Amino acid sequence: MPRSFLVKTHSGHRVPNYGQLETQRETSGSCSACRGLVVPPILPDKAAPSTPSDPPQPRDLTSIVTHALPPPTFLCHEEAQGASGPDPLEVSQAGPRAGRAPCTPLRDSLNPLNLPTRWPPILGADRAQALGCLRGAERAHGALGGCQYHKAFHAASLARRQQLHHHLQAQRCFTCKFCDKDYGSLGALKMHIRTHTLPCLCAICGKAFSRPWLLQGHIRTHTGEKPYTCPHCSRAFADRSNLRAHLHTHSATKRYQCKGCSKTFSRVALLARHEESGCCPGP
DNA sequence: CTGGGGATGGGGCCC
DNA sequence: GGGGCCCCATCCCCA
Numbered sequence: 091m092p093r094s095f096l097v098k099t100h101s102g103h104r105v106p107n108y109g110q111l112e113t114q115r116e117t118s119g120s121c122s123a124c125r126g127l128v129v130p131p132i133l134p135d136k137a138a139p140s141t142p143s144d145p146p147q148p149r150d151l152t153s154i155v156t157h158a159l160p161p162p163t164f165l166c167h168e169e170a171q172g173a174s175g176p177d178p179l180e181v182s183q184a185g186p187r188a189g190r191a192p193c194t195p196l197r198d199s200l201n202p203l204n205l206p207t208r209w210p211p212i213l214g215a216d217r218a219q220a221l222g223c224l225r226g227a228e229r230a231h232g233a234l235g236g237c238q239y240h241k242a243f244h245a246a247s248l249a250r251r252q253q254l255h256h257h258l259q260a261q262r263c264f265t266c267k268f269c270d271k272d273y274g275s276l277g278a279l280k281m282h283i284r285t286h287t288l289p290c291l292c293a294i295c296g297k298a299f300s301r302p303w304l305l306q307g308h309i310r311t312h313t314g315e316k317p318y319t320c321p322h323c324s325r326a327f328a329d330r331s332n333l334r335a336h337l338h339t340h341s342a343t344k345r346y347q348c349k350g351c352s353k354t355f356s357r358v359a360l361l362a363r364h365e366e367s368g369c370c371p372g373p
Numbered sequence: 374c375t376g377g378g379g380a381t382g383g384g385g386c387c388c
Numbered sequence: 389g390g391g392g393c394c395c396c397a398t399c400c401c402c403a
Contacts, residue, residue: 276389277389280390282383282384299382301391301392302391302392303393304382308380308381311379311380331380332380334395334396335377336377339377355376356376356377357376357377358397358398359398360376360377363374363375364375
């Protein structure tokens with residue numbers, strides 16, 4: 091098997107390659123791929139709101155792509171603490187945009203797959219913050235007993251997780267200017283942007299497509315070419331996916347089963363339509 | 374209502 | 389980094 095893409099997992103839960111993204115971000119100021127990119131305002135639904143002293147920058151409309159966020163950094167403990175002393179569970183996050191000296195970033199936190207089982211080492215300001223949480227928890231332990239101690243410790247852990255969650259959300263930093271979709275790499279964003287620009291035009295009917303091979307498949311609808319033949323019934327198809335769907339009709343076993351009536355279907359769309367028709371009222 | 378074909382979209386991987 | 393290819397998914401339409 092020449093290619094590995096035959097193995098496909100949960101398409102609805104794709105995870106960006108944050109390690110690769112980190113590299114991208116680290117070089118975003120100087121690499122040729124990112125030249126001409128602008129730093130747009132942080133979208134209000136995707137990041138912390140900007141302060142009045144840090145008004146949003148106007149977007150460069152000549153630029154196709156945007157970097158939504160600068161490399162993330164965390165405040166030094168002293169900065170985060172301020173004059174009044176902070177709540178140790180308070181999440182603080184800011185970057186060079188805010189005019190602050192960057193502290194140790196959470197370099198090891200960029201791979202979300204590690205998060206559930208192995209947490210990255212806590213360094214720099216985060217370590218100080220975590221220690222602050224721990225000291226608070228220790229105080230609670232001394233005053234309130236072990237159960238309260240564990241609650242306080244859990245609260246600190248929860249805050250840490252939330253902090254990392256927000257941090258990771260910010261990693262998907264390439265935003266489409268047409269629809270505000272976020273992507274973890276410039277290449278993925280460029281690929282997506284083709285769905286807006288539709289650079290591939292059919293010479294016969296003028297219809298536009300995002301990719302050359304989509305146009306290729308479309309042209310077959312004009313020429314009638316059907317290079318994909320079913321080995322069972324010799325029926326031919328212009329698209330390999332459609333041949334694959336057709337092959338399921340030859341299969342004795344249907345892959346998709348209704349949970350309500352156990353009826354099986356060859357395609358998930360048929361199962362969905364069956365369920366929507368009211369067979370399974372659901373729990 | 375069901376089965377199935379046609380057409381297309383979009384992300385991932387390899388070269 | 390881009391192109392080509394593959395996959396899955398989805399929508400539409402018709403029998």
